[in-house]
Amino acid sequence: MKRLHLIIITSLLALLAFGCTTTDGEEYDPSKLGYTTCERNRDCQPYGFCNDDGFCASECRETADCWLFEQQRGGDLVCLNYQCVEFSTDGDDDGTDDDSPLDWTCRPKTPEECETMHWLPFCGDRDCLDHGWQYSCSSSGQCISDDSVDFGEGQSATTDDYYGVWGTLFTTAARSEGVPLVPYQDTVTIHLLLTRVSKQGDQTVFHSNMCYMEMRNFTEDEVFAVGEDIGQLIIPPPYYENVSTLEHKTASIAPYAPGATFETDTFHEPRSVLVDDLTDDDEVPDRTHYEELCTPWPTSSEDCRITDQDGDGLPGMTNVGIGALNNQSTYSTQMWHSKLEGTVVDNDHIRGFVPNWNRQYQIGGSNPNMVYDLVVQMHPDVDRSYFRMVRMDEFADCDDVWAAYEEEGNWLYFTPFLGDIEDPTAK
Amino acid sequence: MQRRPKMAIRCLALTVAVMAATALWMSPAMAGPFKWLGYDTAAVGSANSQVSYGSSYSVLATNPALMSRFAPRGGIEFLFYKPQLSIELMDRPANADVPFVFYSSKIGDATTSKDRALPTIELKNARSNTDVEEARYFIGAGGTHNLGIKGFRLGGLILLPLPDQVSMSTYFPNEQEQYFSNKLHMVRFGEWSPIVSGMLGVSYAPPSFNYLSFGAALAISVSASASMDLYMPSIQAEDYAKSNMNMAMALSLRPIIGIQAEPTDWMAIGLTWKLWSYMDVDGAGNMLLWNYRKPPGAETESRWEPKRVSQEDHDYALDYEPMELTLGIGFDFSGWEIQAAVTWNHWSAYLNNHHESPQDSAQYLDVIADSEAEDSMYTPPVIDGDDYKFKETFSVTASASWQYVDWAKTTLGFGYYPSPVPAQDGRTSYVDSDVMNFALGQRFDFKLFGSKFYTQLGLQFWYMTERVTYKDPSKIIDEFPDEAEHIFEGTAVPSAKGLQTNNPGFPGYTVSGWMIAGAANVGMEF
Numbered sequence: 014m015k016r017l018h019l020i021i022i023t024s025l026l027a028l029l030a031f032g033c034t035t036t037d038g039e040e041y042d043p044s045k046l047g048y049t050t051c052e053r054n055r056d057c058q059p060y061g062f063c064n065d066d067g068f069c070a071s072e073c074r075e076t077a078d079c080w081l082f083e084q085q086r087g088g089d090l091v092c093l094n095y096q097c098v099e100f101s102t103d104g105d106d107d108g109t110d111d112d113s114p115l116d117w118t119c120r121p122k123t124p125e126e127c128e129t130m131h132w133l134p135f136c137g138d139r140d141c142l143d144h145g146w147q148y149s150c151s152s153s154g155q156c157i158s159d160d161s162v163d164f165g166e167g168q169s170a171t172t173d174d175y176y177g178v179w180g181t182l183f184t185t186a187a188r189s190e191g192v193p194l195v196p197y198q199d200t201v202t203i204h205l206l207l208t209r210v211s212k213q214g215d216q217t218v219f220h221s222n223m224c225y226m227e228m229r230n231f232t233e234d235e236v237f238a239v240g241e242d243i244g245q246l247i248i249p250p251p252y253y254e255n256v257s258t259l260e261h262k263t264a265s266i267a268p269y270a271p272g273a274t275f276e277t278d279t280f281h282e283p284r285s286v287l288v289d290d291l292t293d294d295d296e297v298p299d300r301t302h303y304e305e306l307c308t309p310w311p312t313s314s315e316d317c318r319i320t321d322q323d324g325d326g327l328p329g330m331t332n333v334g335i336g337a338l339n340n341q342s343t344y345s346t347q348m349w350h351s352k353l354e355g356t357v358v359d360n361d362h363i364r365g366f367v368p369n370w371n372r373q374y375q376i377g378g379s380n381p382n383m384v385y386d387l388v389v390q391m392h393p394d395v396d397r398s399y400f401r402m403v404r405m406d407e408f409a410d411c412d413d414v415w416a417a418y419e420e421e422g423n424w425l426y427f428t429p430f431l432g433d434i435e436d437p438t439a440k
Numbered sequence: 441m442q443r444r445p446k447m448a449i450r451c452l453a454l455t456v457a458v459m460a461a462t463a464l465w466m467s468p469a470m471a472g473p474f475k476w477l478g479y480d481t482a483a484v485g486s487a488n489s490q491v492s493y494g495s496s497y498s499v500l501a502t503n504p505a506l507m508s509r510f511a512p513r514g515g516i517e518f519l520f521y522k523p524q525l526s527i528e529l530m531d532r533p534a535n536a537d538v539p540f541v542f543y544s545s546k547i548g549d550a551t552t553s554k555d556r557a558l559p560t561i562e563l564k565n566a567r568s569n570t571d572v573e574e575a576r577y578f579i580g581a582g583g584t585h586n587l588g589i590k591g592f593r594l595g596g597l598i599l600l601p602l603p604d605q606v607s608m609s610t611y612f613p614n615e616q617e618q619y620f621s622n623k624l625h626m627v628r629f630g631e632w633s634p635i636v637s638g639m640l641g642v643s644y645a646p647p648s649f650n651y652l653s654f655g656a657a658l659a660i661s662v663s664a665s666a667s668m669d670l671y672m673p674s675i676q677a678e679d680y681a682k683s684n685m686n687m688a689m690a691l692s693l694r695p696i697i698g699i700q701a702e703p704t705d706w707m708a709i710g711l712t713w714k715l716w717s718y719m720d721v722d723g724a725g726n727m728l729l730w731n732y733r734k735p736p737g738a739e740t741e742s743r744w745e746p747k748r749v750s751q752e753d754h755d756y757a758l759d760y761e762p763m764e765l766t767l768g769i770g771f772d773f774s775g776w777e778i779q780a781a782v783t784w785n786h787w788s789a790y791l792n793n794h795h796e797s798p799q800d801s802a803q804y805l806d807v808i809a810d811s812e813a814e815d816s817m818y819t820p821p822v823i824d825g826d827d828y829k830f831k832e833t834f835s836v837t838a839s840a841s842w843q844y845v846d847w848a849k850t851t852l853g854f855g856y857y858p859s860p861v862p863a864q865d866g867r868t869s870y871v872d873s874d875v876m877n878f879a880l881g882q883r884f885d886f887k888l889f890g891s892k893f894y895t896q897l898g899l900q901f902w903y904m905t906e907r908v909t910y911k912d913p914s915k916i917i918d919e920f921p922d923e924a925e926h927i928f929e930g931t932a933v934p935s936a937k938g939l940q941t942n943n944p945g946f947p948g949y950t951v952s953g954w955m956i957a958g959a960a961n962v963g964m965e966f
Contacts, residue, residue: 033905038912039910043533046535046939048535049935049937049938058934066533069937081562085561095539194730
């Protein structure tokens, strides 16, 4: 009997133990996790959308990011407003505002200030030219339209002559030695330009406003779009939004006709440097100059000839390394020289080569591992450095150049070599 | 008669000398599930409670002094266990995911962001529950012998897991596990590394003083070290590299010391001490890259020095078992043998798979040092590591055996093992809960060809009490800092606001489950 009592008591105790649940901590409150509340996508700009929980979120930067979400959710997903959605969506709740001329601000500069920077006299209009050559920057810092484009004395936009507004694809290929882990690195810089060709005195002048710049690595067989190579440097918007308008001019240009050729003078462009002689690359300040005369940065030393041209608070021009380069930055100084050797194809198309050379120095970076002494030369494949121009409406803007660039087969569509797109007259 | 005591003293002296010599170079060795189940069928059937009384070679582990208390014997074993344990993760808010825009954000340079998270969708494995369900099987053998010396026993046993003799895996108990399994793991019970186990031991109960018996044993395993040299000729050819490896393995031993006293013929007291144990694995790697040198920097004279990428000091500690001190008492009367034992478990010295203490692994020590850099955007929570130090515990085992006929005995056993793991409301998730064991054993004795044989069956039912853990968000590091800026625009990233983490334990989890174990053996008395 005693044994039975013992068994019963033990069993009851065991049952009691079975029923025990231990709880550690307290349930969290989602509203206290610090997320940004929202009611619509517009509240989450830039880089986000308003999710079903009423918080700003982000799933993607581009459609390629949605591939992994497709594996989970199925369907054919695209990136819209930083959210992976079905391809058939009509794109409502778009968070981006319509662009209004009233919102176009600019940084006015006097011709004297432009000369100090070795820029063109109208460099103060730089911020407005993305919207078209008819815009200029007022002293109050707002872009205003002149309702016409200045093509020079007595000139207007033409349909069968050089004068007009053109969309330009401009590529420069280079080979860099001294890059770690590889014998050399080939890169091509793609420039999208809104070009005004005008007559000034006896000169035919090609003024090109920089709409966009992009660097791509390439091998003999392949060109890697941004993000496809294991690591690469990219050109951020502050860089290409603060480079000089290009000027290529020639006093002796053949009359406009298919087959006519021309060669411009050399345009010398300093980037983040102050020099006396634009043709003397030895004047470009290097890393030693930076470390001895410009640190600590920012400096007020008059001996320092390095500027913050891109306005990001860092010395020189800033590039960003992505992929295996861990979003680290490099700072560089540069003197760049280029000329155009063009051939007229037809009324609306011009093509040619871009002989170019430059002197540049990496003066610093966000990480010492990003700073190397590189030797950069124009790529031996000369037909990788080329330009193509297509005639556009007088009031065309950078968006029009973009549209042409993105259309496969378009005259402005990027190809590794000039000859990869046939002349329109050959079709 | 005089020769036997001399021989006994010589044997004992030799044994002590060997044990002392080995003690100079011994290091901890692991035992996996057998610390819990027991090393043979008799132990399984008695809830591994053989501290004051015992009748099989598994006493090498519980109290080696008991070997002198039963006739020499040997046997072969078959053991298995089948867990049914689960760690269920709570749903996490969608905004806790690290988004792709993380790749386009400035969060500090390499030195301040060594442990960068991956976008959650890109993790190798999605966060998921853990189900520990795989059955494991073992065969073994053991025995004891007196070598002709009264009161002396030499004993040994070996257990082999089937089919793999060695199987190991490690994990991180915090957000670092996102890069690997992205699951939580049981820290103490259920997820063991099945590795071949062995023990050797001796005991001696002096015939003239035989109410005392002394015993010592060594649990035998291996420790390993490995280094690999890697050369990558081309960083762009991701799947092409050359390598060589160096590996060394050594025996490691865990000492177990026991004493048993029988002040009366119906009572016994047992005392056992065991050193801590774990499987120690050291790893190192060196990588040589083509055309990779130190950047110019200030040390221009070292400009052309090749820069090797070295990865040193990967130390692992698997299946840690704490130091134990056990005191037992037993009673033998009228066919009943009842015993109980209390064990002090020194869990406060616990080491995780990566050779860290729980209190260190809870504190973001690696991140704090980096966050002091000028441009670091990380603000790791300040954690008091003492809150996460494992606690000392007292576990209890007990059994009652009833010899109801000369040739049969039934045993009931019970064990209770409280959890040493404090509340895991912060960075780490050492998953554990209280565990209890109910055991049933049956022994049959029989004779065959004039020799005494026996066969035994043992069954165990293990129960883990349910434990629910909620994380405190203030103790979880924000892996996508709120101050992150877009690399292009230098503007703030709205989706960085708030807590983003790939810590698999966030926002919480529940652990529960049970396990059955069984064993069978056949043996013979010599």
